[in-house]
Amino acid sequence: MERKIYLKKMVLDRALELYLSRLKEAGFFEPKTQKVKVGEAIDRVLARAIFALRSVPHYNSAAVDGIAVRSSDTVQASKHAPKRLNREQFMIVNTGQPMPEGFDAVIMIEDVHFLEDGSVEIFEPVPTFHNVRTIGEDAVEYDMLFCRYHRLTPQDLALLLAAGVFEVEVLKNLECAVVPTGDEIVDPSSELKEGFIPETNSVLVKTFLEKLGVAVRVLDPVGDDPEKLASTLQGLLPAYDLVLFIGGSSAGRKDFVYRALEKLGEIVAHGLSIRPGKPTVLAIVEKKPVIGLPGFPASCFTVLERVVKPVVEAWYHQSDSAEDFLIAECATRIFSSAGDDEFVRVALAKVKDRYVCIPLKRGAATISSLTKMDGVLVVPRGQEVIDEGEKVEVRLLATKKRIDNTLLFVGSNDPLIDRLSDLLIERGVRLSVVNVGSLGGVKAIAKSHAHLAGIHLFDSESETYNLPFLKKMLNGFVLVKFAKRLQGLVVQKGNPKSIRTLQDLVRKDVRFVNRQKASGTRILLDYYLSKLGIEPRQINGYENEELTHMSVALKVKRGLADAGLAVAYVAQLMDLDFVPLCWEEYDLLILPEFLNDERFQTIFDVMTSSDFRNVVFQCSGYDISDLGKIVEEDESK
């Protein structure tokens, strides 16, 4: 069986540098130009320097409403000894009016005293050109207005028109063709079967590139067929400056794009030492860049940002795109492979006057972390660990203002928290919700790595929630009671196997679906089983684990299991039957200092508002009778 081999696998910087220089040698960055009307030239890049064709302004004019005078006539005028000017010594002018021949200054109307006999009094001397807009003051005919490769702004367009320039030569827009590949790729709107993947990369690639000024055409997906891929490329190259294939670039058995490019052109790099983003092919075919992007969304996005964007910027001869960074304290320990640069997507917030970053899902396949991230931190190759609490440099993808306005919510999540965050937006508070589990939440608050945490920790000794743990783990805490959630058995609609108690799980005809070890729900199950003296091995499917309430319910919904333990709400969502077992308490642990933050008051107000209660009442299995009660414990007292 074939082993994976990346030919020419390279570190990112080296690969990019080499790729850009090879493209330069191929003449790819030689400016290709076109003429456009100034009115349509916004954001376009000038191909060459532009010179004024007329002076701005094109005549000497009054800069204010007032009287035109000769500065020499105004000497020695003062508040105490005003100077009188006769009808021949001044002329009334309005803003923009040409300066009358022989006059060289203007006195504002406010500073003029008009007398009965038609003469005026003035109260201070004025120098030549005072309040006069002189010809060419703004730009002089033949002046160079802009250098080559300048990107035109709104105000630039105004100056060009003022200077008599109505058409400019600009760099031709980069035209790019995008080709999704893979037999498993299907239209997202189609009925999805297992084994098929909705094609969601092309919209990402298209809109990402359009923001960079690239004209993009997306083709229909092409299957895993090197011949077809090759002929597609040959058809596109004459018409496009850049061709991007998505997927099929990984090494090994499915590396069809690589095989096609290998035949037609030069492979500059095959495989990059980055995560995500490794399965990338950088090729040059017919002197044009052809790139095989990875199919996993996070990988695709990383290569777009780190490889495709620089190529586009080089085409437009732009080198100063904004990249802002800030130093943040890393909330969790990160392990990374020594061989690769890893790009870790993070959520950012300001907690107690320093920035904190929390790594989001790191999988290459995740899209959600791309939508949630506020920034990216790089774990450079050679470094295997970033310690919890370590200061790291994070590249910003959100504005600092947005981050400063963000509250970090960690721990175990509940659908109600999302609904709460939606209501908070109206009040100008942004909640960034990151799941790290209940214990992770307690730890984060203990280390001041978040503003608030959602927790539901069952203590089997006292058979109560949260408080026993908090007393053990923290010296002093602030807990805000949130909601009781009904836990129970999710079963088929109509409960065909009439499952009534946990006892029924040992029946041979009942297939159970379990939650993963250490999850709150799993701990709860094992507690009840031991109380009932039921052995795990007696339960058919006990070892069959899922990661979320929802995936447990889905298994049941799809008939892959008959029962699973989850909260009532998911049964309602999925229209399944539900056998109540017990209420668990889901509460909010608050960073003590945050209690005095006005934004906490906002959260509290919204949480206890009728708007929020109305939301809760639509969700079954919640009891919010204690909502808003604050349990405070301060060891120092």
Place this chain on the structure above:
Amino acid sequence: MERKIYLKKMVLDRALELYLSRLKEAGFFEPKTQKVKVGEAIDRVLARAIFALRSVPHYNSAAVDGIAVRSSDTVQASKHAPKRLNREQFMIVNTGQPMPEGFDAVIMIEDVHFLEDGSVEIFEPVPTFHNVRTIGEDAVEYDMLFCRYHRLTPQDLALLLAAGVFEVEVLKNLECAVVPTGDEIVDPSSELKEGFIPETNSVLVKTFLEKLGVAVRVLDPVGDDPEKLASTLQGLLPAYDLVLFIGGSSAGRKDFVYRALEKLGEIVAHGLSIRPGKPTVLAIVEKKPVIGLPGFPASCFTVLERVVKPVVEAWYHQSDSAEDFLIAECATRIFSSAGDDEFVRVALAKVKDRYVCIPLKRGAATISSLTKMDGVLVVPRGQEVIDEGEKVEVRLLATKKRIDNTLLFVGSNDPLIDRLSDLLIERGVRLSVVNVGSLGGVKAIAKSHAHLAGIHLFDSESETYNLPFLKKMLNGFVLVKFAKRLQGLVVQKGNPKSIRTLQDLVRKDVRFVNRQKASGTRILLDYYLSKLGIEPRQINGYENEELTHMSVALKVKRGLADAGLAVAYVAQLMDLDFVPLCWEEYDLLILPEFLNDERFQTIFDVMTSSDFRNVVFQCSGYDISDLGKIVEEDESK
């Protein structure tokens, strides 16, 4: 005669706060929504929270190419004691393939040893879900994906499609009508007569607003007629959310827009205590914002940024637009009126490890300073002076990267410097050229407020240029010889009045045009006149001053004068005759530390390149035989 009066003149913050709250009361910010396809929803703002309609991924799948196994079968496997799995204990799976029923983990193909008999060896145990993409891992059906008022990014669109959301409800785009006003306003492409002003604001307003997601329609200019303005507005209000008038908002005789708005609606503010931007009207007509923008470009831009943009952001419920600041040392003293907040446009650069800002032209009428600015500093009302060398906070309008890459060129300018900067762009060096005069240039270098300065300082005692001044003014300097410029008399084409020497200027039939006092050229003229024993009063037009070489030449070109003193180059540009007088030396004074900056080497290379020489050879009246000679003097030696 009517005096200027602003009713309701207000400080900016108060006016904006009041305007926004009055618009809120009028219900203007109540979300108006529309449905759009996800593929077309880039940058649109969600009207309400969006929930996943299917789980992402929608099934459990292999995350890598490898073999599916039961984690329980893998325990105790190790490098030294590999564990053998028979045909029943594993299945080969490819990335994305559904997990075969009963298997719960995947081992990467690289880590599997395939044996002859079809069994395999593995070398380490794997936990459940190892290398498995579990159903709903990325997003679970019914999960809230985005809050209301979230602005959609490329990756957001990908997630929406993956989660089965193909259409979203977004906030309707703000629709804006722009009406230029004023009898003096004409089409920029028309033949411009004195007293008429090209209409260049609408393109600025249109493109500025389009970048904020506003749909803009620009109407033909309307004259200074309150009735016409009122009827125009009444025609527009039903169809547009926002109406902007440009010009005619100043107080006093020409305040036509104000008069029209006063009749039709509520005036919230008339006149703002800002410079530029004072002549602004903020009104509400039929519950919609109607704004009278100032006609001067810099004023118009300031009000766009400080008033219109916040209104647009409130419409889209966005509050976190990026505003970056940096602390810079102010290179020149700034005087400002105590009554107003003044927005001063500045050029920025990093000189000797701290940022320096140089104020650009401050007139409200200037467009060029809008195109040159890297940032804006505010001189708050109540403060009348910012001292030279004072640290100020500057709001950035360029990226830090661009500013760090900028070299500050000050002093007296010459067309060749612009051409040099155009060539430097190819080498990645950006030259920001700010005219402060020769003496200003020397002072800037002395204070390390610039990297290099262009100077031509004539010393009448020694009758030489630059060095005498530098020796007097600096202890130690680095001067790079640049070009000799030919000064002389610019006269009509064909020299009809046969002007041959300065002596001819005293002829009664010769009308002279002079340069302003203290300009290098004026000093030169006075020096030669005194040598020849000619009295200024003997010269017809001596008191007739212009500010630039070019405007002197223009006066001659237009027959308003017969002769003026200027450099030969402008005579060539304007196709006039030229009577040589003398060569002046225009040299580059370098910040000593900058000599060791590799960017100086780049400048030196380009300056002495054949490309640049070819440029110079096209311009008459330049002698660059000494170009590049370095004159260094170090007092400390």
